[in-house]
Amino acid sequence: MIDWPEALVEDIARRRAVVFIGAGVSMNSKSSNGPDRRPPNWVQFLNHCVERDTGDTQHIEHLIESGDLLSACELLKMRLADTWPRILADEFSTPRYKPAEIHKQILLLDLRIVITQNFDKIYDVYAQSETAGSTRISHYYDSDTPEIMRGDYRGILKVHGTIDQPSKTVFTREDYANLRYQHRAFQALIDALFLTHTFLFIGCSTADPDLRLFLENHSIAHPSAPVHFMTSPKGEIHPELDTSARHNHNLRILRYEPSDGHKELTESLADLVGRVGDQRDRLAETQTW
Secondary structure, three states, X not given: OOOOOHHHHHHHHOOXXXXXXXXXXXXXXXXXXXXXXXXXXXXXXXXXXXXXXXXXXXXXXHHHHHOOXXXXXXXXXXXXXXXXXXXXXXXXXXXXXXXXXXXXXXXXOOOOEEEEOOOOOHHHHHHHHHOOOOOEEEEOOOOOXXXXXHOOOOEEEEOOOOOOOXXXXXXXXXXXXXXXXXXXXXXXXXXXXXXXXXXXXXXXXXOOHHHHHHHHHHHHHOOOOOOEEEEEEOOOOOHHHHHHHHHHHOEEEEEEOOHHHHHHHHHHHHHHHHHHHHHHHHHHHHOOO
């Protein structure tokens, strides 16, 4: 089980925290249509696209194997342009993925803002259903994000777009560049949150090039900023790299046992929900908000 730091529990209890959801969270879901399926991670999706490409893909396969996923995706998107929206829908929408227990525990943390890289709608639909539609959803290209950040309702910020608008999903090197430079106002809002809130990254990895760049830029610009946290399965990041993660990314790694479908992560989040609830009760008694 994850031993949650007291500082993180305190910040979540006071709603001075943001949960940042990555693809690893969606992979807990299962389809409700057809054969048993789970949302693919980035590598799985790209390999599926390679299978759909009837041309020579050896150089693309090499890019995937070497970890240059942005270049591989850019080439595949161009080569499969006519069917790209359908491919996205087939992988991320048509199976009608059901929310998993991990989505429920994240919602029970009852934070004002959740950020997600995922353009599937698993958490979005679940959160809106459980809150009678009161949860607001904003995308990187929307103009009303500041209202969500300053309002008293719950909001989900989708930093890579949504499957509902495939042309605006952020997937390729060009997409990431456009996000950084054509939507600077949105990026500034995320930057502000990162400076004023504690982030808990769940289902994410520092191998993600966009996330790594974001973390490195903040670490350099604000070397004395309070630490953020990232859950990680044991064996993914060697413990000797913890110092590097703290120095270069301002991250503290919280490890869990990944066996049995990462069950321990969900159980740890349930424990965190309980600890946060206890802390909120104490805050209510003492009125030290």
